[in-house]
Amino acid sequence: MATETEVGELLHRRGWRTVFTVADRVNAWxxxxxxxxxxxxxxxxxxxxDLYCRNWLHEAWLLLDDHVVQLWTPRIRALDGRYRAATVDDDGQALEQFHRxxxxxxxxxxxxxxxxxxxLGRSLRSAGAIDGVP
Incomplete structure (x- = not known):
């Protein structure tokens, strides 16, 4: 497993626009x-x-050493829970009209x-999304 710095550099080499840190991406999420x-x-x-900040965290979690993962996982899980509460699952039907x-x-x-x-609301409604329900 790699350190936070090593993971940031590795993901940058894989195509991320800069060498992010876990704190950068958690703050963005x-x-x-x-x-x-x-x-x-x-x-x-x-x-x-903006959604890509969560992608970075997902990729990084597969590479980071256990200490960093244990340190940040509670915060990310809390943010994930808040995101789920503030969003509706439509299996991506509205969003896929604009992005693969x-x-x-x-x-x-x-x-x-x-x-x-x-x-955003106007675009998603045009793709069939409804406030509060999929």
């Missing part, structure tokens, strides 16, 4: 979760871009915000 809870008002392309969905283990791609607001 927290910011997205908070935005979804308040009513995400940016557009569909920013939303799909990754594998089924990346569950956050198969949900959309419960409250459809702003540009």
């Amino acid at each position: 927290a910011a997205l979760v908070s935005a979804v809870e308040r009513g995400y008002d940016d557009d569909i392309y920013e939303y799909t871009n 969905l990754p594998g089924p283990d990346l569950w956050w791609w198969r949900r959309h915000p419960r409250a459809l607001t702003g540009d």
